[in-house]
Amino acid sequence: DWKMDSFVESTIQKLREKIGTGKVLCALSGGVDSSVAAVLLSKAIGKQLTCVFVDHGLLRKDESEEVEGVFGPNGHYDLNFIRVDAKERFYNKLKGVTEPEAKRKIIGEEFIRVFEEEAKKIGKVDFLGQGTIYPDVIESGLGKSAVIKSHHNVGGLPDCVDFKEIVEPLRLLFKDEVRRAGRELNIPEYLINRQPFPGPGLGIRIIGEVTEEKVKIVQEADAIYREEVAKAGVAKDLGQYFAALTNMRSVGVMGDGRTYDYAIALRAVMTSDFMTAESAQLPWEVLSIVTTRIVNEVKGVNRVLYDCTGKPPATIEFE
Numbered sequence: 001d002w003k004m005d006s007f008v009e010s011t012i013q014k015l016r017e018k019i020g021t022g023k024v025l026c027a028l029s030g031g032v033d034s035s036v037a038a039v040l041l042s043k044a045i046g047k048q049l050t051c052v053f054v055d056h057g058l059l060r061k062d063e064s065e066e067v068e069g070v071f072g073p074n075g076h077y078d079l080n081f082i083r084v085d086a087k088e089r090f091y092n093k094l095k096g097v098t099e100p101e102a103k104r105k106i107i108g109e110e111f112i113r114v115f116e117e118e119a120k121k122i123g124k125v126d127f128l129g130q131g132t133i134y135p136d137v138i139e140s141g142l143g144k145s146a147v148i149k150s151h152h153n154v155g156g157l158p159d160c161v162d163f164k165e166i167v168e169p170l171r172l173l174f175k176d177e178v179r180r181a182g183r184e185l186n187i188p189e190y191l192i193n194r195q196p197f198p199g200p201g202l203g204i205r206i207i208g209e210v211t212e213e214k215v216k217i218v219q220e221a222d223a224i225y226r227e228e229v230a231k232a233g234v235a236k237d238l239g240q241y242f243a244a245l246t247n248m249r250s251v252g253v254m255g256d257g258r259t260y261d262y263a264i265a266l267r268a269v270m271t272s273d274f275m276t277a278e279s280a281q282l283p284w285e286v287l288s289i290v291t292t293r294i295v296n297e298v299k300g301v302n303r304v305l306y307d308c309t310g311k312p313p314a315t316i317e318f319e
């Protein structure tokens with residue numbers, strides 16, 4: 001693709017000119033936008049770039065290791081990578097908190113605090129690198145009339161770090177162009193095709209109080225769901241699909257015994273812009289395999305439900 005080829009080349013050149021010998025700090029989430037931004041910066045300025053990846057303990061199964069594998073010291077790129085294991089901090093802050101907006105606020109604030117602490121250790125940086133893409137630019141200019149949910153974005157770090165300027169190499173790109181640039185840069189396909197994953201992570205896919213035990217349950221269930229959807233080859237029409245842990249326990253039977261365990265909810269939606277969405281009609285055979293595997297393999301779950309609701313009136317995420 002000659003156009004993408006020239007975008008990558010000219011962007012790397014421009015970044016070099018702009019940054020010179022300066023230091024750049026980047027928050028990396030492992031999502032496609034921040035990954036492509038980080039790789040462009042790494043190609044341009046190498047070790048002048050430091051990427052901070054905050055593991056808040058609310059990531060999907062194996063995600064933290066995957067991100068470290070790609071961007072860490074044994075990974076594919078020339079950059080400084082810092083992974084912060086902040087699980088305990090987040091779990092402690094979330095103890096006893098059940099209200100969705102309160103959870104979102106705590107996770108967003110704690111994220112900034114952790115990032116800020118890491119930035120302080122690095123000292124003065126000249127630039128803050130961000131994976132802002134064109135739709136983000138438009139959206140923030142529109143001034144939404146009603147706030148349905150307070151969004152937490154890894155890119156949206158307010159003035160918590162001492163820096164001169166922001167660099168946003170993807171500011172003029174749409175999502176599919178970001179993906180093309182990512183392929184041009186040899187970023188692994190599973191990062192490029194990653195589904196949108198909310199900043200508050202699994203924190204808003206566990207209805208009610210978040211505990212480490214519940215995180216494990218939803219991670220396992222979600223991993224099984226993703227594995228089987230991929231295996232069945234039905235992922236391509238889906239905008240987003242994931243497992244959530246309801247806050248409901250119900251009675252079941254296992255062998256001769258009674259169980260009283262959680263219900264997992266499976267969600268799969270088709271959408272063009274995530275503002276509205278339709279519940280996807282996944283093949284029954286796939287749902288059936290996923291259900292059997294989840295109740296057999298995930299301890300603490302004895303029921304699996306499928307969410308048939310569109311947006312509106314539901315939202316895509318549960319909180």
Ligand code: XMP
Binds near residue numbers: 151154274316318319
């Ligand atoms: P809802 O649940 O509002 O989700 O229908 C629409 C899309 O936005 C994602 N989402 C978020 N993304 N920070 C993000 O970066 C957030 O706080 C957040 N909340 C929801 C959601 O996954 C879906 O793709």
